[in-house]
Amino acid sequence: MQIVIMGCGRVGSSLARSLEKRGHDVSVIDTNAESFRRLGPEFRGTTVKGVGFDRDVLVKAGIRGADGFAAVSSGDNSNILAARVVREEFGVHNVVARIYDQGRAEVYERLGIPTVATVRWAANQVLRGLLPEGSEPVWRDPSGSARLVQVHVHEGWIGSTIGEIQQAVRTPLPFLQRYGTAMVPTAETVLQDGDLLYAAIELDRTDEIEQVLGEAPERY
Template sequence: MHIVIMGCGRVGSTLARSLEKRGHTVAVIDHNIEAFRRLGPDFEGQTVKGVGFDQEVLAEAGIDRAEAFAAVSNGDNSNILAARVVRETFDVHNVVARIYDPGRAEVYERLGIPTVATVRWTADQVLRRLLPAGSEPQWRDPSGSVRLMEVHVDRSWVGRTIEQIEDATGARIPFLFRLGSGQVPRRSTAFQDGDLIYAAVTDARLAEVEAILADRPKEL
């Protein structure tokens, strides 16, 4: 898929190279053309000079065909503004914004913009939010029969409770990641947009659980 990144610092350049290696097309936006040197000579994606909240710059970067957008410049306000423009003007729902001030993250999450605070940031976290399909292993028991997986949950499950998710999948949800921190949910806790769900599941049922949560929930 096509992904647009605003910001070509260490974070943005690392993301761009990682995404390109995974077979995606990438466009990188930065107001400083010297920053594109971080991409290296082997980068085959597009580079666009400008700011990521300028609609003409976004159009040049191919935002009209993009399936994901990451705002990882060094300015909170620029990142949030760009993420909102991309989501609200260009109807790209899969966006993530890097935030230096974790105290502001909850406000932006309520605006529907998933955020990653710098103090907790890693390239893997951003990649996971940009490429949510499937699951990522977090722990496996010594016998190899049970795993703790970070599982992609389709947005249509928003509003369903942990109890409903567990009943539908037969898996257990020991914790989730929300607004920059881990939580041990109650069975009555509702799944929210932007949540990362961790499921304890046997190897034998992993594919089944993934398929259930990747699809729309059936009437419970």
């Protein structure tokens, strides 16, 4: 894939190196040519000095043939403007923008521009570590009606199959983490001690599902 990145700060440079290591062609745009030093001597992609929402700069970076675009500069306005230009004028639909303002992020998600709200992401990661019952979702859809939640599971469920647990809570359990590795379970997968279980939940059922899984199951 050909990926264009706007912003060569810590996030942009790390993203560029990671993508290149995976075999993708990468172009990086930044207003400060000194920023390209963060890419390191092994970077073989293209670097372009300029404003990331300037059409000529984007063309020079290869946006006409790009499969994806990431706007990860330090400015919300620049990231959103660049994302819109790339989608609306160059027809690149695989676009992600980094946004610091959570309110703005939610607005642009509703307009179809995926965003990464830095402050919200960090806060949610900390909350999930502090509150094991998963009051903050791993993912939520822009409308807020559905979410993917890491749920606390009572030890009494250990030894039950995912199919049995899904039947009890009447909601999908799309994946779990075991020994630090994510896996997509089948209905026959048996829950083990230490597994982290994730549930796809409609917002109005969150309390109900957490209550069911937070207590030992009834055995018949």
